[in-house]
Amino acid sequence: MYNGGKIITGLVIFLGVFLAPFAYNAGKAAYTQPKLKMPENEKECIESKEFMRTKHMQLLNDWRDWALRDGKRVYVNSKGKEFEMSLQKTCMKCHTNKAEFCDKCHNDAAVSPYCWDCHIQPEGVKK
Numbered sequence: 001m002y003n004g005g006k007i008i009t010g011l012v013i014f015l016g017v018f019l020a021p022f023a024y025n026a027g028k029a030a031y032t033q034p035k036l037k038m039p040e041n042e043k044e045c046i047e048s049k050e051f052m053r054t055k056h057m058q059l060l061n062d063w064r065d066w067a068l069r070d071g072k073r074v075y076v077n078s079k080g081k082e083f084e085m086s087l088q089k090t091c092m093k094c095h096t097n098k099a100e101f102c103d104k105c106h107n108d109a110a111v112s113p114y115c116w117d118c119h120i121q122p123e124g125v126k127k
Contacts, residue, residue, distance in 0.1 A: 034104040039094035046075065046083050046090065057113065060087060087119050098122045 045052050047059070063085040066072040075083045083090050095101040098121065106113060 034108045036104055037097065037100040039096070045094070046077050046081075048078075051078075060091075060115070063087075087115060092122055096122060 047055075052059075063075065066075075067085045073085055075085045077083065092098075102113075
């Protein structure tokens with residue numbers, strides 16, 4: 001085999017460079033969710049934390065369809081409690097600081113929701 005030593009040396013260097021990021025991050029958590037500032041004035045959301053974390057956009061899309069297309073204005077959650085179907089009157093009543101609540105997760109997930117195309121964007125913390 002011609003130049004076998006050079007080829008093996010090149011492969012070792014290539015593998016070292018290729019595997020360095022994996023070795024550097026070994027044992028570290030791959031992802032941590034952003035810490036959110038939860039509302040102080042409410043103890044529970046309209047649905048469970050797990051539901052809202054994974055399905056809130058689908059819920060808001062359903063609310064839009066039910067309220068605007070079907071005329072239904074009251075949402076009954078899984079516990080039987082009623083809420084008005086309104087982003088601004090229901091959701092933003094508790095989650096008043098868009099930058100500290102909505103934007104943290106949306107920026108982390110690299111998504112741009114279109115909520116504020118129709119709704120008035122909150123300016124900051126309301127008291």
